Amino acid sequence: MIDRTGIQALAFAGLCAGGLRGQAPTAAETPTHTLSANVMLASQYLFRGLSQTDRRPALQGGFDYAHATGFYAGVWGSNISWIGDFNPGATVGLEMDAYLGVRRQAGEHWTWDLGFIHYAYPGTYPAAPSGGTVRADTDELYGALAWRVVTVKYSHALGDVFGVPHAKHTSYLEASIAVPLGERLTLNLHGGRQAYQGHANGASNRSYSYSDWKAELAWASALGWSAGAGYSGTDALEAFYTPTATGRFIGEGQFYGFVKRNL
Numbered sequence: 001m002i003d004r005t006g007i008q009a010l011a012f013a014g015l016c017a018g019g020l021r022g023q024a025p026t027a028a029e030t031p032t033h034t035l036s037a038n039v040m041l042a043s044q045y046l047f048r049g050l051s052q053t054d055r056r057p058a059l060q061g062g063f064d065y066a067h068a069t070g071f072y073a074g075v076w077g078s079n080i081s082w083i084g085d086f087n088p089g090a091t092v093g094l095e096m097d098a099y100l101g102v103r104r105q106a107g108e109h110w111t112w113d114l115g116f117i118h119y120a121y122p123g124t125y126p127a128a129p130s131g132g133t134v135r136a137d138t139d140e141l142y143g144a145l146a147w148r149v150v151t152v153k154y155s156h157a158l159g160d161v162f163g164v165p166h167a168k169h170t171s172y173l174e175a176s177i178a179v180p181l182g183e184r185l186t187l188n189l190h191g192g193r194q195a196y197q198g199h200a201n202g203a204s205n206r207s208y209s210y211s212d213w214k215a216e217l218a219w220a221s222a223l224g225w226s227a228g229a230g231y232s233g234t235d236a237l238e239a240f241y242t243p244t245a246t247g248r249f250i251g252e253g254q255f256y257g258f259v260k261r262n263l
Contacts, residue, residue: 033067036063040261041058042257043057043255045078049212049232054082054250055254058079059078061076061077062075062076070104072101073098073099074100075097077094077096078094079093085245086163089126090125092125094122096120101114113146117155118137118139119138119162134165135160138157138161139157139159150177154173154174155173164208170194170195172194173195184219187215188218189215190213190215190216193209195209207237212233212234214231224261227260230257232256233252235251
């Protein structure tokens with residue numbers, strides 16, 4: 001499925017495209033407060049090209065608040081399995097994210113977005129051999145700039161990254177293009193680079209770095225329903241991204257599909 005980062009980036013590009021088509025709401029039409037929700041059923045959960053559910057279906061959903069000034073906040077959740085797959089002693093089956101930021105238009109075709117996101121993985125984790133517990137919880141600051149249908153986004157980690165210790169300053173740089181193919185159909189293209197920093201257990205974390213890409217066709221109805229399908233791949237090192245519990249490489253090229261309902 002399209003991951004939560006992709007949803008934000010493509011919606012961001014769509015906002016600029018709406019302005020390009022002359023469909024952006026005027027200040028008088030924009031409500032001061034907006035509450036929305038969404039629910040999605042996906043063939044699997046892919047985040048930055050990596051399968052989070054071992055190729056099994058994912059049920060996802062979230063709630064969002066937006067203010068006319070551009071401030072927004074929200075929460076989002078999905079089932080996962082990757083933490084337990086890599087460490088059978090962990091009982092973690094849920095990802096819960098919380099984010100907030102400011103998104104504003106700058107001129108007719110430009111939009112910028114600055115924010116913070118916390119990825120939380122509640123559950124129990126076994127102690128590391130050296131003592132203590134390495135959790136997958138991650139904090140990132142992000143900034144994005146969109147022009148017409150093109151979005152570039154940079155995310156910067158503030159500490160440990162998805163269970164990799166001492167990985168402060170790890171970053172993810174991505175570019176997305178949302179090409180309208182008609183009134184309801186869009187071709188979404190995405191490419192990104194996850195660049196790990198720091199050292200753990202005497203080795204460089206940079207071996208975890210990889211690039212990912214995907215191409216997707218998405219359809220949206222006027223009634224809040226949308227659906228899509230695509231293909232995602234990475235150049236991640238198989239030795240670092242194959243859990244012993246399953247023996248399946250989570251960065252392998254894969255097809256996916258999803259159905260989403262905006263409420």
